[in-house]
Amino acid sequence: xxxxxxxxxxxxxxxxxxxxxxxxxxxxxxxxxxxxxxxxxxxxxxxxxxxxxxxxxxxxxxxxxxxxxxxxxxxxxxxxxxxxxxxxxxxxxxxxxxxxxxxxxxxxxxxxxxxxxxxxxxxxxxxxxxxxxxxxxxxxxxxxxxxxxxxxxxxxxxxxxxxxxxxxxxxxxxxxxxxxxxxxxxxxxxxxxxxxxxxxxxxxxxxxxxxx
Amino acid sequence: xxxxxxxxxxxxxxxxxxxxxxxxxxxxxxxxxxxxxxxxxxxxxxxxxxxxxxxxxxxxxxxxxxxxxxxxxxxxxxxxxxxxxxxxxxxxxxxxxxxxxxxxxxxxxxxxxxxxxxxxxxxxxxxxxxxxxxxxxxxxxxxxxxxxxxxxxxxxxxxxxxxxxxxxxxxxxxxxxxxxxxxxxxxxxxxxxxxxxxxxxxxxxxxxxxxx
DNA sequence: TGGATCATTTTTGCATTCAAAATGGTTCCA
DNA sequence: TGGAACCATTTTGAATGCAAAAATGATCCA
Numbered sequence: 458x459x460x461x462x463x464x465x466x467x468x469x470x471x472x473x474x475x476x477x478x479x480x481x482x483x484x485x486x487x488x489x490x491x492x493x494x495x496x497x498x499x500x501x502x503x504x505x506x507x508x509x510x511x512x513x514x515x516x517x518x519x520x521x522x523x524x525x526x527x528x529x530x531x532x533x534x535x536x537x538x539x540x541x542x543x544x545x546x547x548x549x550x551x552x553x554x555x556x557x558x559x560x561x562x563x564x565x566x567x568x569x570x571x572x573x574x575x576x577x578x579x580x581x582x583x584x585x586x587x588x589x590x591x592x593x594x595x596x597x598x599x600x601x602x603x604x605x606x607x608x609x610x611x612x613x614x615x616x617x618x619x620x621x622x623x624x625x626x627x628x629x630x631x632x633x634x635x636x637x638x639x640x641x642x643x644x645x646x647x648x649x650x651x652x653x654x655x656x657x658x659x660x661x662x663x664x665x666x667x668x669x
Numbered sequence: 670x671x672x673x674x675x676x677x678x679x680x681x682x683x684x685x686x687x688x689x690x691x692x693x694x695x696x697x698x699x700x701x702x703x704x705x706x707x708x709x710x711x712x713x714x715x716x717x718x719x720x721x722x723x724x725x726x727x728x729x730x731x732x733x734x735x736x737x738x739x740x741x742x743x744x745x746x747x748x749x750x751x752x753x754x755x756x757x758x759x760x761x762x763x764x765x766x767x768x769x770x771x772x773x774x775x776x777x778x779x780x781x782x783x784x785x786x787x788x789x790x791x792x793x794x795x796x797x798x799x800x801x802x803x804x805x806x807x808x809x810x811x812x813x814x815x816x817x818x819x820x821x822x823x824x825x826x827x828x829x830x831x832x833x834x835x836x837x838x839x840x841x842x843x844x845x846x847x848x849x850x851x852x853x854x855x856x857x858x859x860x861x862x863x864x865x866x867x868x869x870x871x872x873x874x875x876x877x878x879x880x881x
Numbered sequence: 882t883g884g885a886t887c888a889t890t891t892t893t894g895c896a897t898t899c900a901a902a903a904t905g906g907t908t909c910c911a
Numbered sequence: 912t913g914g915a916a917c918c919a920t921t922t923t924g925a926a927t928g929c930a931a932a933a934a935t936g937a938t939c940c941a
Contacts, residue, residue: 504716889934
């Protein structure tokens with residue numbers, strides 16, 4: 458197995474899944490499940506530690522990182538800057554096909570909203586934001602965004618929403634698509650910022666924090 | 670030696686120093702010079718590869734990364750977004766002591782400008798930008814900034830400047846300090862953006878690129 | 882002579898091993 | 912009984928060993 462593959466599989470286990478924040482990372486088990494030895498696994502752990510997904514306690518193993526309130530605040534602040542930048546860059550660069558793709562995602566997202574299917578809604582939502590970042594055509598930006606997104610995913614895409622917030626989010630997303638179609642870079646950046654700031658408030662209000 | 674220490678020493682060797690972009694990274698020699706075995710060195714290499722400072726060629730070792738024109742463009746775009754965000758966040762958060770520190774750096778930077786001492790000028794310049802990022806009080810932002818800064822350092826702080834650009838840069842820095850002192854977040858973000866965009870143009874014009 | 886082929890050496894990636902540190906459990910004594 | 916001290920076991924971090932891949936270079940033939 459390739460080094461990068463170990464990193465992504467481990468990242469997946471940590472963000473999407475089986476190992477909750479704060480939990481001990483079972484080195485031996487993961488070695489067995491990935492069918493590799495400790496050396497490549499430990500290399501991947503160091504990489505993810507540098508990314509902030511893993512905390513290494515000297516001589517006491519590694520744990521899945523927990524988000525403190527401050528972490529949430531910082532991650533959202535940076536995410537806001539990155540998404541706004543992505544929006545600005547995407548406007549002049551986005552292709553018609555990409556634009557269509559986002560419009561379709563938007564449509565099915567609205568469907569899921571009508572059906573009150575939060576999980577499917579979040580999936581579309583996330584795909585839209587990722588598509589905008591992709592349209593910015595900047596690999597460095599995309600890399601940072603992915604790293605931030607991985608850390609904040611639980612807070613961002615799991616927190617339940619109040620009906621008011623959900624309705625507002627839908628409205629904002631229409632504004633986002635609109636600005637993109639008009640190629641209104643400044644307008645798009647502005648909506649993305651308020652959109653994310655609102656989400657952040659919601660997350661903070663929901664008291665999301667995984668402790669110290 | 671601690672894991673993080675190996676990473677920073679290796680980073681230093683790659684950015685500040687002895688191993689030029691594109692050069693082969695001599696694993697055995699570095700092991701000897703750091704007095705460690707290959708295992709911890711390889712862990713550090715993977716971390717820096719994830720950061721983009723090192724490229725790993727499967728079965729063919731690792732090399733110091735070279736910046737392509739596209740890399741330079743992408744890095745400056747993201748750097749712009751991060752510095753602007755840092756400026757906006759710093760305005761309401763910066764302490765008087767930090768403000769004084771930046772004012773002092775600014776003063777000595779002007780001194781070095783008068784003396785036409787490019788190297789010392791760049792050192793102050795860099796310290797000012799880093800101080801603004803620090804004043805933003807956001808560890809995630811600071812981490813990303815450090816990672817970006819490490820990669821474009823050569824382009825940003827080594828490229829010679831035309832007399833006109835240098836004079837302009839000094840002017841802009843006065844504007845930066847001014848906006849900070851007035852706590853004018855929007856204004857500061859704007860100046861930082863144009864400041865960096867101008868630098869980017871200068872770097873591109875100087876034809877900086879380390880090849881493919 | 883030029884270049885293709887194959888043996889030799891070096892390098893790479895990973896598994897394994899080893900020493901040091903932490904963990905857990907038992908005993909012993911106030 | 913409570914906890915301090917000790918020892919066995921496990922886990923961690925790093926060095927070493929090993930097989931496979933790549934680089935080197937020697938040989939041979941047109």
